[in-house]
Amino acid sequence: MVENYLIIGGDGFVGRWVVEMLIKRGETSITVFDIVQRYFDKEIKHYQGDLSNYDDISDCIEKENITAIIHTASPPHDGKSEGLFWEVNVEGTKNVIEACVKFGVKKLVYTSSSSVVYDGYSELINTDETAPYPEKHMNVYNETKAAGEKLVLEANGRNGLLTCALRPCGIFGPNDRQAIPGFIKVMEQGQTKFQIGNNENFVDWTYVENCAYAHILAVDKLSVENQTAGEAYFITNGTPVPFWDLCRLIWAQFNHYPPYILKFPSSFGFVIASLAELASYITGKEPGFTRFRVRFATTNRYFNINKARNRLGYEPLVDLEEGVKRACQPVLNSLNNN
Amino acid sequence: MATSLFQSIFHPSEIVALIQYKFLKSSPIHVIPPEQKAKIRCYEFLNKTSRSFAAVIQELDDEIRDAVCIFYLVLRGLDTIEDDMSIPIEKKEPLLRDFHKTIYKKGWTFDENGPDEKDRQLLVEFDVVIEEFLGLRKKFQNVIADIADKMGNGMADYAKDAAYNKYGVMTNKDFDLYCHYVAGLVGIGLSSLFSTSGLEKPELAKETELSNLMGLFLQKTNIIRDYLEDLLVNRRFWPKEIWTKYVDDLADFRKPGYEKKAVDCLSTMILNALQHAPECLTYMNKIQNKSIFSFCAIPQVMAIATLALLFKNYNVYHSVVKIRKGETVKLILKCTNIYEVANIFRYYSKVIIQKNDSKDPNFMKISVACGKIEQWCQTNLPDIDSYSSSQQDNNDIVIFLIGFILSAFAAYLLYYVNQEHLDYKGRETLDVFD
Structure with missing residues (x-):
């Protein structure tokens, strides 16, 4: 069946991969909605607008006679403005839903986040979709992603609209602006020999192409009969690995191997982090080392993705090792050119 | 027994296990009537x-x-x-x-x-x-x-097969096939026997792939461990597809200067075996009879313990590396149910994680294989973290310290007693010279 696709946030990191996958498989009706335009392809229509403005998005949906939407837009989760999160993730998503219902859009796939079930300190051990939202979210980003997800799932069935939410964990890839740069920064600061914790905690990651692929599967498979609609799905690479192993794999791409490893127990890490946070509170500077980072490095955070496997037929296309290689390639190229 | 105890001196919980095994062995060997010659x-x-x-x-x-x-x-x-x-x-x-x-x-x-x-x-x-x-x-x-x-x-x-006789096992596929013939078939036959006996469900006999992998996991581990023994009688079971990436001849690994290559190749072999671990756990999780469970599980836990010991261990190329008798006995005594066995697999997979390093060509693949063991446990035995071992895991350091203090005290007593004696004797000797 031919769909008229709309990718909201199609100039963003995940959104762009979705667009390219759709172009690659020969889709003829692709529209992108984003707040800025970064890509200029002949074959796609581009709408520049603000998601929190209902008319911007409803105009686009009406004019292009959209039938299927992949909604990937969200401010980056290290952003500062709490108001922006509410505006885009919640109000913006509401606008999308209302426009979908009004103009009879059939499918809506929402890019949620695995962090919607994370309270900031509990371990996530092989967590599946039966896990509840936490009573108190870790931060506003998580809270607004969860609120957006709830709205999308509740809208399932309104005026024939079918919806689902994908919850990727730790998205990384070429030119990502959040994951890979963080690892490289540690390397540049010469801190790769420090290990907090015993490296026996497993963590999930998602290569961006796998994440985009899951969106394509979801939009293709979404139906009432196969129990795909109205559901949330964790999406990862399906291969949890010890936290520091992935860091070291990334550093190894730059031919960097820690000469030796100094291991600190996580309790020690918490003490140092508390002191650092206190110091930054007094001086007013951004703390480089926080208790959250200690927890991030020392607790389990991985998911059971069997629901996505069974209902969406999801199986990662690119494995973790290959994903890391591809993700580091642009950085390596730029280093070689300088 | 004495050597086994000595090898376990820094692992006192193994000494406890050795003594338990030696003296408290529960079931006696079944007595066969003398007329059944x-x-x-x-x-x-x-x-x-x-x-x-x-x-x-x-x-x-x-x-x-x-x-x-x-x-x-x-x-x-x-x-x-x-x-x-x-x-x-x-x-x-x-x-x-x-x-x-x-x-x-x-x-x-x-x-x-x-x-x-x-x-x-x-x-x-x-x-x-x-x-x-x-x-x-x-x-x-x-x-x-x-x-x-x-x-x-x-x-x-x-x-x-002329090529096999001349060069040994060639591809990874051949390796799996060879192990299927010599070990996988044993696993398949055993599953059929278990089902036939009525002690296990009829469905177990149909799990031919899992049964095969049970055999492969053991056989591959033995083949890795027995590198030297086999090479000395000119038998080559390590698949050429793997070692040819590192050397021109399988025996080269023993030569000086090839240490890094030897250890890298070893991890490729270990990864090849380790990947079967989750399926072996799946098989054992289907076993209902207690005696059959131990029968199946004991060789499996030996295999994972051996893999952990062989990983990064260059000695494999110059001697026969085997797990300590005390460790073996401790493992045997623990093999009573799937939770214990799963925890043993997790324990050794963490030993492997600690030895792994990013210079290893299989670094990430081994990480992933260990992650799969962990995820198998959490998926199939969701309450594993609240399972407490029936056999209390002894704290090696505490026992060692208590043992050390006790023996130091005993030594001092002996010394003290002897000193008295010596002084007395010494005086006697002196007396003679006087």
């Missing part, structure tokens, strides 16, 4: 021919024990023919291919093995094995004969 002889052969299997077979429940014992001896007989390079191929091939028929021939024996063949006596008296085989239930006989047929033909194919 053939059966008695079969169990004698079992004890002689197998180091590791004899004990676990004899712990099996009555319904299945004899069948597994005879199955083992039949395959050992087959192996003794295949192994003997002094038998010409023209003679060997029909012997191997027809062995599944031979076991129905009352009174058949074979004395043409070379004098150095260690189990030649088994075939010299093979009539007793046949007698017991024919005394088994028809359904047991069928399973044993079927596996002997497949294994005998597989062995004959290898014996005739």
Whole structure:
């Protein structure tokens, strides 16, 4: 069946991969909605607008006679403005839903986040979709992603609209602006020999192409009969690995191997982090080392993705090792050119 | 016993296990009535021919024990023919291919093995094995004969395969196939015997892929560990596809200057075996009977412990690396249910994680394989973290310290007593000089 696709946030990191996958498989009706335009392809229509403005998005949906939407837009989760999160993730998503219902859009796939079930300190051990939202979210980003997800799932069935939410964990890839740069920064600061914790905690990651692929599967498979609609799905690479192993794999791409490893127990890490946070509170500077980072490095955070496997037929296309290689390639190229 | 205790001196919980195993062994060996001479002889052969299997077979429940014992001896007989390079191929091939028929021939024996063949006596008296085989239930006989047929033909194919005889195992696919013939088939046969006995569900016999992988996991571990032993008798089971990436000849790993390559190749081999671990856990999770569970699980936990010990261990190329007797016994005593076994797998997978490093060519693949073991445990045994071991895991450091303080105290007492004695004697000696 031919769909008229709309990718909201199609100039963003995940959104762009979705667009390219759709172009690659020969889709003829692709529209992108984003707040800025970064890509200029002949074959796609581009709408520049603000998601929190209902008319911007409803105009686009009406004019292009959209039938299927992949909604990937969200401010980056290290952003500062709490108001922006509410505006885009919640109000913006509401606008999308209302426009979908009004103009009879059939499918809506929402890019949620695995962090919607994370309270900031509990371990996530092989967590599946039966896990509840936490009573108190870790931060506003998580809270607004969860609120957006709830709205999308509740809208399932309104005026024939079918919806689902994908919850990727730790998205990384070429030119990502959040994951890979963080690892490289540690390397540049010469801190790769420090290990907090015993490296026996497993963590999930998602290569961006796998994440985009899951969106394509979801939009293709979404139906009432196969129990795909109205559901949330964790999406990862399906291969949890010890936290520091992935860091070291990334550093190894730059031919960097820690000469030796100094291991600190996580309790020690918490003490140092508390002191650092206190110091930054007094001086007013951004703390480089926080208790959250200690927890991030020392607790389990991985998911059971069997629901996505069974209902969406999801199986990662690119494995973790290959994903890391591809993700580091642009950085390596730029280093070689300088 | 004394050496085993000494090796475990820094692992006092193993000393506890060794002593427990030696003196508190619960079930006595089953007594066979003296008039059943053939059966008695079969169990004698079992004890002689197998180091590791004899004990676990004899712990099996009555319904299945004899069948597994005879199955083992039949395959050992087959192996003794295949192994003997002094038998010409023209003679060997029909012997191997027809062995599944031979076991129905009352009174058949074979004395043409070379004098150095260690189990030649088994075939010299093979009539007793046949007698017991024919005394088994028809359904047991069928399973044993079927596996002997497949294994005998597989062995004959290898014996005739010129490339294999010259170069050893070639590709990874060949490696899996070879291990299937010599070990996977054993796993498949055992599952059928378990189902036939009624101790396990009929469905277990249909789990041929999982049963095969149980065998592969053990066989591959043995092949890695026995690098040196096999090389010295010019047998090459490490697949060429793997080692050719590092050296031109498998024996080169022993040469100085090849240490890094040797250890890298070793991790490729270990990864190859380690990938079967989750499926082995899946198989063991299906076992219901306690005696069958221990029978299956004991070799498996030995294998994962061995893999952890071999990983990054260059000694594999110059000596035979084996786990300590104390560690073995501790593991045997723990193999009582799937939670214990899963925790043992997790423990050794974490040992592997700690040894892993980012310079290893298989660094991430090994990480992923260890992650799969962890995720298997959490998916299939969701309450594993709240499971507390029935056998309290002793804190090695505490016991060691208490032991150390006690022995220091004892030594001091001895010294003190002797000192008194010496002083007295010393004075006497002095007196003489006066």
